[in-house]
Amino acid sequence: LLQPGKPVTISFSAKAEAATTIGWQCTPCAREIAMKHGLTWGLKGKHPIKAGTEWKRYTVTFTPNVAQDGLWPRPTYMLQLGDNDKPVLFDAVTVVYDAGAESYVPRRELEVFVECPDLKGYRDESANLLEKGQMVRLVGALSNPGSTAKRATLRWQFMDYEGDRAVSKPTEKDITVAAGKTITETVTLPLPATGLLLARCSAVVDGKVVDDSDIPLTSLPYPKAAAKPDQRERFGGSYFGPHSARNCAKLGFAWSRWYPHTKWGTMQPKDGDSWNWLDKEMDTLAQLGISAHVTLY
DSSP states (O other): OOOTTOOEEEEEEEEESSSEEEEEEEEESSHHHHHHTTOSSOHHHHSOEEEOSSOEEEEEEEOOOOOOBTTBSSOOEEEEEEOOSSOEEEEEEEEESSSOOSSOOOSSSSEEEEEOTTOOOTTSTTTTEEOTTOEEEEEEEEEOOSSSOEEEEEEEEEEOTTSSSBOSOOEEEEEEEOTTOEEEEEEEEEOOSSEEEEEEEEEEETTEEEEEEEEEEEEOSSOOOOOOOOTTOOOOBOOSSHHHHHHHHHHTOOEESSSSOOOHHHHOSSSSSOOOOOHHHHHHHHHTTOEEOOOOO
16 A cells, blocks of 8 residues: 555566667546546656566656545556567566565465466457467466475366456366476367456466466457448547558447547648548448548647
8 A cells, every 4th residue: 555655666577589779657546636646657667677587677666646636536557568669578567565575486386387388469350359269378487486395286267257256167287397497388178168268377286276377368259240331330449550450340340439530630741732631441441340530630
């Protein structure tokens, strides 16, 4: 719990694919308040950090100083890391009221991380959406930060979107991990239901779960086919180009606010008879069954 006016220490580890500049900021979770105080954009512009290709520990301080507001009844902050031009890995993030963590601090006697290599990324045409009943690979990584080897059971299981109810039978493997080492194991399992599921990997020792990790996996129960744009549709969003518009159309998004940009500087980039007509972008939206909410600036 952050206390107004009291500095808090934030530590994290980072490693970049290539040398790049990253940034950080703590911003109110209420966007209206964050925008008002200029705490929404420009992470690396305000707090630049040079990240290299080797793991390095970084420590910064932050003082909560935004007054509580009627739009912000619970003054909670979110920590944002990134704004980088190259891919970056982050790990071991701590937020504490002391000197900070200069080295990695284990959260459990054994630590688990799960990932799905079948997720191709949001820039891919799949947009990280899987097919109904698809066989997916789940990679469980078990890390032993201790000084002696330990035995454990890795357990994979699909949970409902709230993470409370199992929707598949468990799949288990018994392994031994040496001190200071990490072992990865892969299983291939079918998606047991459509919609959002949590694929969970747990470390079990003597019948007790000592750590677990979830990754969300989604297949669409009812992918939406393109239809004629209907101005009466109320479900839409902000897109960042034709790729995200195509993906959101599958979800049933039917109007666009952000794409294409209709600021005057976009329409008339130079003085005189120099116009950037948006017919192509508008036609793309229409073909996807999406109507455009145009805002003139």
